[in-house]
Amino acid sequence: MSLELKRRIISALIMAAVVLAATWAGGMPFQILAAAISLLVYFEWSTIARLTERNFTGNLVAWVALILLAANIAFGDPAMSMPLLSGFVITVVLIVMIGGGTWWLPGGLLYAGLSGVSLAAIRDGGAAGLAAILFIFAVVWATDILAYFIGRALRGPKLAPRISPGKTWSGAIGGAVSAVIAGSLLTFAFFGRLSVWIVALSLILSVASQIGDLFESFMKRRFGVKDSSQMIPGHGGVMDRVDGLVFAGSVIFLLALVSGPLRGHVDVSVAEFLFGQ
Known part of the structure; x- marks a missing residue:
């Protein structure tokens, strides 16, 4: 195992431990x-x-x-x-x-x-808030991981060759399908039910996640940099790791924010918007 791969694995384990501990604690x-x-x-x-x-x-x-x-x-x-x-x-x-x-x-x-x-x-919030953030994690991570592997396996037409030459339509579609499955499974695990609403939101957030990834690629290409920084050994910068999460999280938050007045409420939590909780 190369030194670079060891650094990447150690960094990933530390990041996962910190994020999951903070997520669980709320x-x-x-x-x-x-x-x-x-x-x-x-x-x-x-x-x-x-x-x-x-x-x-x-x-x-x-x-x-x-x-x-x-x-x-x-x-x-x-x-x-x-x-x-x-x-x-x-x-x-x-x-x-x-x-x-x-x-x-x-x-x-x-x-x-x-x-x-x-x-x-x-x-x-409590359990509902935990379910909401884990739902976002599941959708974004499924999109990111499966888009990479499916894209490499199937290849095909490029998604945005001028921005990110490695991304393909097969990867984008595979990532979106994987996100719908991941979001649906997590919702069923927490609440014992599935719905067209969750499927639609999973798809929307998967697309948002991929747009976030493309946007960061565009920005780095625009300014001629490879990584957003060298802050995380073996992984680049924070933006390199959270670009899809930022877009997906922002989209669901803004949708929940707008839905409040439409429902006649001053404030609707993201968990309530997602699951009715």
Whole structure:
């Protein structure tokens, strides 16, 4: 076994242990994990896009905003996280509009901030919150793993050759089918039932996960980098590991957020939106 493979396996085991322990515990441990992901994602985003060089003042404001948001995610009022993020993003948008700069700045703040806010909101609560975050994990991981193996086995037409030459339509479809199976099995394991609703959401989130993967590939190609960072030995950076999870988690969180007023409720949790719990 090569040294690089050993580093990759050890890193994967440590990451899995930390994430699963925090996921099982829920509450503040998971909120701290979500806040840390937010900060690390923005660090990598700002490094890739060279935001300090391109807009030093705007990037400094974004960092202050994200630190305040991360503190609220970890230790504050969950209901305030989305209003805070919205206000901070609008502020940075105005800075770019008035003073000039790059739109990668507010885009990074939104991407990183929504990562932490959505993950913390999905896990919020007891057993239902645990089922919700495990559902997202199952769909995203099934998509990622099976898309890779099925794509390599069947090959065929490329999905997006200019962005990510290794991805194929066979892999994308195989990953989506695998996600539907994984999401359905997890729901049945927790609640003893299946539904067209869960199948549809599994498919939507699988597509979102793959779009997230393609988006990060586009960003790295746009700025000429191979990995988002070298933070995780053998794996690259945090963004390389959570790109699909960020998109899928953000999509389900926003859908749940919008569904509240449509149902006549002020607030609908992600677990309630997913399972009716």
